[in-house]
Structures are given as C-alpha cells and as structure tokens.
Amino acid sequence: MASSTEIAHDFTPFIRVYNDGRVERLLTAPRLPPSTDPVTGVQSKDIVISSDPEVKSRIFLPKINPEHPPKKLPLIIYVHGGGFCIGSPINIVTQAFLTPLVSQTPAVAISIGYRLAPEHPLPTAYHDCWDVFQWIASHAAGSGPDQWINDYVDTGRVLLVGESAGANLAHYIAVQAGVNKTSLGIRGLIALHPYFSHKEPDNLIKFLYPTSSGTDDDPKLNPCSDPDLEKMGCSRVLIVVAEKDSLKPRGVGYKETLERSKWGGKVEFIENEGEDHCFYLFDPSSEKAKGLFQTLVSFINQVI
Known part of the structure; x- marks a missing residue:
C-alpha cells in the first residue's frame, strides 16, 4: 500500500x-506587496472581490499628477497563466509584466485573481474570473466600490489580456461578456501562447477538471465546441504563439476557429521564431521580448 x-x-x-x-x-x-514603482511611478493596490470565498485582485495605476483633475484612461484586464494550478495576480512575474505596460500605454490595469486547481477544481477559475469581471462592470456608471476605477477608468475602452491558461480564461470572459451584454466596452483581446484543449485527452486538465472530458469537445476548454463563439464581445483579437512552444498548434487552431466562425471580427497573428512558451515573462530583457512588448503596446493603443 x-x-x-x-x-x-x-x-x-x-x-x-x-x-x-x-x-x-x-x-x-514571490508575491509582492502593493507598492509605487520608483522608476515608472506606477502605483498598485489589492482589492478583495469576495471574502467568502476570498478572491483577491490587484489594480495598477499609471503615474498620476495629483494637481491635475482625474483623466479617464483605458482599462487592461489581465488574466495570469499557469496551467490553472499555479500563478498569482500579485506575484513578481505579474508585477514585472504589467508595470511597464501600464506606464507605456498608459492605462489602468486589473490583474484578476482566481482560485487555483486542484484544491478548487475547474470550472472554479472560470466562475471566479467572470465574477471579477462583473465586479469591474459594476463601475460602469462611475459609482462602483473602488474609487480608482470610478475616477480613472473609461469603461468604454477595455482590453482583455491573458497568457497560456489565462488566455483561455480571457477568451471565456470575452464570450460571456457578449452573451450577457455587458456594460463594459471591450475593444479587443490579446491571447499570448494560449492553452486550449485538443482532440486527445489532456491528463493535467482531466485531473484539474474531473467533470470534463479534457478534450476539445468541452466548450470552456476549446472555442471550436462553443455554440456561443459568434457572440464574443469584442471586434479584434491578437494571437501570439512561439515557434518552439508545444502549445503552438493550439494557438494556430484558435486562429483558424475564429476565422471559420460567424463571429465576424478581425484576427491578427504573430509567431515568435526560436522562442518557447511565455519566454517574454522569463527573460523580459531579451531583444525579442522587448520587440513583442512594443507590439503589444502598439496593438493596445490602436484598439483602445
């Protein structure tokens, strides 16, 4: 035994x-406490979306001149990756990615927190992400529970960003936003090295999501099986894959699924040659990571 x-x-x-x-x-x-970045002046603070169960997210605010009236800025809603079982909205990786993005756009960003599997089996992460999105949407009239969002966010200019499993979750939010006619104006979605299921059962997903087949017949795991795909609530999607990433075919499949669908939006596609999964997070100072980052900033500024 x-x-x-x-x-x-x-x-x-x-x-x-x-x-x-x-x-x-x-x-x-490592998880980092909220702070003000000494280089960019970007401030961050944590917000508890739900206390039972506890779901925490983090808001990033670009450098603000307190002597000037509040200026409405676009909003980036970011969903971290990690195979649905690792990662955090408040760790050093998230901080290092969002701080320069917020500074250079400039925009407000919210890093969505969700409970991790296997302690909280899927589809918990999907439900948590949608709950946080609805909490953000409660600020559309300028009278929500968080003053930073009320004062500084233009809720008509919203962009979803996710990497790996986070891209899967961000896509889910975009579809649900379209189905439920959200009050937020989602302009676009960036799917970085997306992690969707495929025809063969994925052992990790089957373990983390015991009520699912773990294959592409699950509409949460793969858009090709989602009858609501055509209702996705944005008009532009940027898909980024990496040449050496084992998940590259799933990103290519996502592109083809969107192009074949009745969704009707515009799909843009980028492949990073010679790179592996989420390389830009692990080596953000590399030339290719810097190039990708500038592409993201350019896309965001075009869309919102």
Whole structure:
C-alpha cells in the first residue's frame, strides 16, 4: 500500500500531488506587496472581490499628477497563466509584466485573481474570473466600490489580456461578456501562447477538471465546441504563439476557429521564431521580448 508521502500525480513542471492530499507547486514566484514603482511611478493596490470565498485582485495605476483633475484612461484586464494550478495576480512575474505596460500605454490595469486547481477544481477559475469581471462592470456608471476605477477608468475602452491558461480564461470572459451584454466596452483581446484543449485527452486538465472530458469537445476548454463563439464581445483579437512552444498548434487552431466562425471580427497573428512558451515573462530583457512588448503596446493603443 502506498504511503502518504508517495506521489499520486506528477505533472512536472507544474505540480506534484501526494497521496496525503498535499500539493507541491514546482514553479512559483514571490508575491509582492502593493507598492509605487520608483522608476515608472506606477502605483498598485489589492482589492478583495469576495471574502467568502476570498478572491483577491490587484489594480495598477499609471503615474498620476495629483494637481491635475482625474483623466479617464483605458482599462487592461489581465488574466495570469499557469496551467490553472499555479500563478498569482500579485506575484513578481505579474508585477514585472504589467508595470511597464501600464506606464507605456498608459492605462489602468486589473490583474484578476482566481482560485487555483486542484484544491478548487475547474470550472472554479472560470466562475471566479467572470465574477471579477462583473465586479469591474459594476463601475460602469462611475459609482462602483473602488474609487480608482470610478475616477480613472473609461469603461468604454477595455482590453482583455491573458497568457497560456489565462488566455483561455480571457477568451471565456470575452464570450460571456457578449452573451450577457455587458456594460463594459471591450475593444479587443490579446491571447499570448494560449492553452486550449485538443482532440486527445489532456491528463493535467482531466485531473484539474474531473467533470470534463479534457478534450476539445468541452466548450470552456476549446472555442471550436462553443455554440456561443459568434457572440464574443469584442471586434479584434491578437494571437501570439512561439515557434518552439508545444502549445503552438493550439494557438494556430484558435486562429483558424475564429476565422471559420460567424463571429465576424478581425484576427491578427504573430509567431515568435526560436522562442518557447511565455519566454517574454522569463527573460523580459531579451531583444525579442522587448520587440513583442512594443507590439503589444502598439496593438493596445490602436484598439483602445
């Protein structure tokens, strides 16, 4: 009989799950407290969307001159990746990505928090992300619970951004926003190295989402099976893939699915040659990462 310390599931490089129920996350990044960046002047603060269960997100505000009247800025809603089981809206990776993006756009950004699997099996992450989006939408009339959003956000100029599993979740938000006629004006979606399911069962997804087949017949896991795809609530999508990324075919498939659908929006596609999954997060100072970053800033400024 296996002891409680033996590994029951090993999904390297993401997580190990032991027979006693412990979860060991193999890729983690330090969590950072809210702060003001000394270089860009970008401020951040945490917000608790829900206390039971607790769902926390973080708002990033570009440098503001307190002597000037508040200026309405576009809003970037960011969903972190990590295979639905690692990552955080308040860690150093998220901070390093959003701080320069907010500064250079400029825009306000909200990094969405969601509960992680397997402790909170999918589709919990989808529901949490939609709940946070609805909380943000409650500010559309300028009288929501957060003053930064009320004062500084133009809720008619919104962009969704997600990487890896976060791109999957951001796509889900975009579709739900269209289905439910949201009060936020979503202008576009950026899907960075998206993680969707494919025809063969994905063992990690099957473990994290026990009520799903883990294949592309699940509309949450793959847009090709979503009857509501044509209602997606934005008109432009930028899809980014990396040449050496094992998930590249899924990003290509996403592009083809959108182009074949009745959605009717514009799809733009970029491939980073010689690079692997989410390389821009792990080596943001590289020339290709800088080039991709400037492409993102340009796309955002065109769309919103």
